[in-house]
Amino acid sequence: MSDSGHLEANRANWDERVAGHLVGYDTDGFVADAARISTVVRDDLALMAGHLPNGSVRGLSLAHLQCHIGTDTLSFARLGARVTGVDFSGAAIAAARSLTERAGLDASFVQSTVEEAPSAVREQFDVVYTSIGVLGWLPDLGAWARSIRRLLKPGGLFYVRDGHPMLWTMDDETDDDLVVRYPYFATGEPLRVDEATSYIGSAVLSNTVTYEWPHSLSEILGALLNEGLLIEAYGEQDTLPWKALPFMIETDPGGPQDGNWVLPRGRERMPMTFSIAARG
Numbered sequence: 001m002s003d004s005g006h007l008e009a010n011r012a013n014w015d016e017r018v019a020g021h022l023v024g025y026d027t028d029g030f031v032a033d034a035a036r037i038s039t040v041v042r043d044d045l046a047l048m049a050g051h052l053p054n055g056s057v058r059g060l061s062l063a064h065l066q067c068h069i070g071t072d073t074l075s076f077a078r079l080g081a082r083v084t085g086v087d088f089s090g091a092a093i094a095a096a097r098s099l100t101e102r103a104g105l106d107a108s109f110v111q112s113t114v115e116e117a118p119s120a121v122r123e124q125f126d127v128v129y130t131s132i133g134v135l136g137w138l139p140d141l142g143a144w145a146r147s148i149r150r151l152l153k154p155g156g157l158f159y160v161r162d163g164h165p166m167l168w169t170m171d172d173e174t175d176d177d178l179v180v181r182y183p184y185f186a187t188g189e190p191l192r193v194d195e196a197t198s199y200i201g202s203a204v205l206s207n208t209v210t211y212e213w214p215h216s217l218s219e220i221l222g223a224l225l226n227e228g229l230l231i232e233a234y235g236e237q238d239t240l241p242w243k244a245l246p247f248m249i250e251t252d253p254g255g256p257q258d259g260n261w262v263l264p265r266g267r268e269r270m271p272m273t274f275s276i277a278a279r280g
């Protein structure tokens with residue numbers, strides 16, 4: 001299958017997930033509670049703060065790549081940033097625009113692939129942000145890093161947090177232990193994944209086949225360094241904002257650190273996510 005065939009299969013799958021995610025991401029609760037910030041943005045802000053003026057995004061322009069239905073993007077709007085979300089799914093962008101209206105917020109959403117985002121958006125930003133479930137959908141991290149460099153103002157902050165490349169190698173069907181099943185290094189070919197449900201909500205999908213690319217840490221860091229970005233911080237975390245492996249346990253259900261899962265005691269042998277803060 002061609003690259004565009006992979007992209008169209010992935011887009012059909014993401015378009016179809018949107019209706020279920022509007023419920024799964026509790027968008028009604030997001031609208032009803034004007035103070036609500038997503039768990040992901042809450043945790044990212046803590047990691048980004050040391051790289052932001054006064055530790056805050058207030059007053060800054062922020063581009064969010066692969067923004068999905070906009071709950072994270074709009075969380076940054078609630079924190080005072082001027083936000084632009086980008087996603088290749090027309091259904092996700094329509095949902096994000098409607099959520100913006102329902103929440104009475106100000107934000108702009110653009111339908112575009114990551115690769116084409118600089119020409120679709122035609123603006124440079126103080127912050128370029130992307131997180132959680134993003135890199136595996138991209139075949140070419142060189143093109144990803146080029147877009148980031150072009151979207152960033154000189155001196156601007158790029159921030160990413162995503163599933164750790166080692167996490168994506170794990171067998172997510174065995175309840176036994178941490179078992180390496182998938183490749184760590186890029187193979188040139190995507191993995192073909194066939195799943196009838198999404199990671200949240202109970203909707204059953206008809207566009208079940210997706211194509212996902214493994215990227216090693218050296219490939220991720222190398223792509224950013226190649227574009228001249230200056231890496232200010234690299235982190236690894238032991239929590240994950242979804243239950244990726246059957247034996248993971250929720251950290252603090254209903255508490256101030258809710259929305260995260262960890263490996264159970266005795267099996268906490270690997271990182272769950274990584275984060276990078278880099279300067280344009």
Ligand SMILES: C[S@@+](CC[C@H](N)C(=O)[O-])C[C@H]1O[C@@H](n2cnc3c(N)ncnc32)[C@H](O)[C@@H]1O
Nearest residue numbers: 014066068087088089112113114131132133137
């Ligand atoms: C797991 S979601 C990111 C989710 C975000 N962390 C959230 O929870 O709202 C991945 C997003 O990437 C988008 N996507 C996948 N491939 C893309 C591409 N090549 N260009 C732009 N967006 C893409 C999908 O439409 C989807 O909204």
